[in-house]
Amino acid sequence: MIDNLPPLRDVITMHDLRAKKQLGQNFLLDLNLTSKIARQAGDLKDCDVLEIGPGPGGLTRGLLAQGARHVLAIEKDPRALPALEQIAEAYPGRLTVINGDALEIDPLAHLTPPIRIAANLPYNVGTELLIRWLTPRAWPPFWQSLTLMFQKEVAERITAKPGSKAYGRLALLAQWRADAQIVMHLPPEAFVPAPKVHSAVVHLTALPEPRFPADPAVLSQITGAAFNQRRKMLRASLKGLHPGIESLLLTCDIPPTARAEEIDLERFCALARALSEARATG
Numbered sequence: 001m002i003d004n005l006p007p008l009r010d011v012i013t014m015h016d017l018r019a020k021k022q023l024g025q026n027f028l029l030d031l032n033l034t035s036k037i038a039r040q041a042g043d044l045k046d047c048d049v050l051e052i053g054p055g056p057g058g059l060t061r062g063l064l065a066q067g068a069r070h071v072l073a074i075e076k077d078p079r080a081l082p083a084l085e086q087i088a089e090a091y092p093g094r095l096t097v098i099n100g101d102a103l104e105i106d107p108l109a110h111l112t113p114p115i116r117i118a119a120n121l122p123y124n125v126g127t128e129l130l131i132r133w134l135t136p137r138a139w140p141p142f143w144q145s146l147t148l149m150f151q152k153e154v155a156e157r158i159t160a161k162p163g164s165k166a167y168g169r170l171a172l173l174a175q176w177r178a179d180a181q182i183v184m185h186l187p188p189e190a191f192v193p194a195p196k197v198h199s200a201v202v203h204l205t206a207l208p209e210p211r212f213p214a215d216p217a218v219l220s221q222i223t224g225a226a227f228n229q230r231r232k233m234l235r236a237s238l239k240g241l242h243p244g245i246e247s248l249l250l251t252c253d254i255p256p257t258a259r260a261e262e263i264d265l266e267r268f269c270a271l272a273r274a275l276s277e278a279r280a281t282g
């Protein structure tokens, strides 16, 4: 028992919250499990937590039971609002719910730093939000940490190291300005209804500054071009970025015949700096 609210199965029956496939609804009904996920989000006591897609509120209850100062929950499905209202009554002044699409809503007006983000979201929305949270122009971002559920393969792409099949743009984006770790694995049966895929929780902590200096737009352009054609040699995939790309690669200790997946973050950042400089000096 983490609170005095009804079990999630009863909440779902009471409010007729049958899962809708088009909203990516796969609910977590075990409050011990949602509390465990909430614990992975770090010390919540002095933090505001942004939760996207609370649904019937299993993770929301975990976050509040773990002591979150305030939870702002954004949920698209209006059917979930009565269940969330019950939770708000049990934790007076600590839960605010916004009914809407997280891709459209700017939550910042409702949050006070320090801010952590936690979510079990449909995977397509999760990846889109992750990329937005990782790519602001200025760093550090508005959040301290992200604790997010993903399809296992996506979690592996976020935390992948050079040389592996999963290594690509998402790994570089995530690891350039954050620490990223898989902290939990969940089988399909952890969810109701059970999805076809395995899942994993990724915890990302924002670094105070990027691991290596680079212009975010230039780095994004390079990694985009390099991994869009990941089977090609870099001298070919990056040809369009600068007429002298081969010599720029060489100055960064990157063989022009190498493929993107062999190159680590440090050398991609060096290449971004060299390209910025070459463009500036014309």
Ligand code: SAM
Pocket (backbone or CB within 6 Å): 023, 024, 025, 026, 027, 028, 029, 052, 053, 054, 055, 056, 057, 058, 059, 074, 075, 076, 077, 080, 100, 101, 102, 103, 119, 120, 121, 122, 125
């Ligand atoms: N967090 C709950 C749990 O763990 O049981 C629900 C998880 S379910 C995978 C995803 C939730 O996100 C659903 O409640 C769904 O209605 C909501 N959702 C889907 N798309 C959304 C969006 N664009 N903005 C906000 N919520 C969304």
